[in-house]
Amino acid sequence: MTVHAIIGGTGLTELPGLTIDEAVPMETPFGSPSADILRGRYAERDVLFLARHGHPHRIPPHQVNYRANLWALKNAGAQAIIAVNAVGGIHSAMGAGHLCVPHQVIDYTYGREHTFFEGNIDHVTHIDFSYPYDEPLRQRLIAGLAAEGFLFSSHGVYGCTQGPRLETVAEIARMERDGCDIVGMTGMPEAVLARELELPYACLALVVNPAAGKTSGVITMAQIEAALAEGIVKTRAVLARALAS
Structure with missing residues (x-):
């Protein structure tokens, strides 16, 4: 049976319901991952869990060691990855609390260590990234969302920005x-690094705020935290459904 790793983003630094067998500290050729990898059982399935921003939440998106995180999960036995990401809504359907399973990504980041294929390598390697998310894994998340009866979008284009600041109205x-x-701010280079390691990867995105210019007021952390508190409960239910399918 496939061992899934869950990468928790903002609001999901721990996974209630996870029975932890061990916390695995790990070093990689690329440094330390964001936190110990938790090995255990969730929804009666063997899983690995990693808090992307550390636990407690302390590592900003542009300083996450994505290469160490993905390498560590692979070496801990992960065979597929479900990433949970808190996002802003651009499309009118993407209101706070909405869930989306993106099918495409556009990378606006810069200066991040974004590949394993560099340095002292034997040959140049190019990977196909036409379709950045694994379709069977996406369909399992979609089925879980449908089974729970939540409002969601089965497709979407994820734009990944540098952070940690939020975007301007013009940028949106x-x-x-x-x-x-x-x-x-965290969808890349995570997705491409998973592809380089031949790990099926899909994203469950929780909208926690309207993007800049999509509301009459400014974006506040209070609004984001309120949406996170409600949305993470939904997210956990969907993860359980997807893992059990």
């Missing part, structure tokens, strides 16, 4: 013209 307008439906 540009992203909307580019075709982005949601905006986050």
Whole structure:
């Protein structure tokens, strides 16, 4: 049976319901991952769990050691990865509390260590990244959302920005013209690193705020935290459904 790893983002630094067998500290050729990898059982399945921003939440998105995180999960036995990401909503359907299973990504980040294929390597390697998310794993998340009866979008384009600041109104307008439906700060290079390691990878995105210019007021942390508190409960239910399928 496939061993799934769950990467928890903002609001999911721990996974209630996870029976922890051990916390695995790990070093990699790329440094330390964000936190110990938790090995245990969730929804009666063997799982690994990693808090992307550390536990407690302390590592900003542009300083996450994505290479160490993915390498550590692979070496701990992960065979597929479900990533949970808190995002802003650009498309009108993506209101706070909405869930989305993106099918495409646009990378606006810069300066991040974004590949394993560099340095002292034997040959140049190019991977196909036409479809960044694993379709069978996406369909399991979609089925879990449908079974729970939550409002969700089965497709969406994830625009990944550098952070840690939120975006300007003009930047969001540009992203909307580019075709982005949601905006986050951690979707890349995580997805491409999983592909390089031949790990099926899919994203469950929770909208926690309207993107800049999509509301009359400013975006506040109080609004984001309220949406997280409600949305993470839904997220856990969907994860349990997807793992059990």
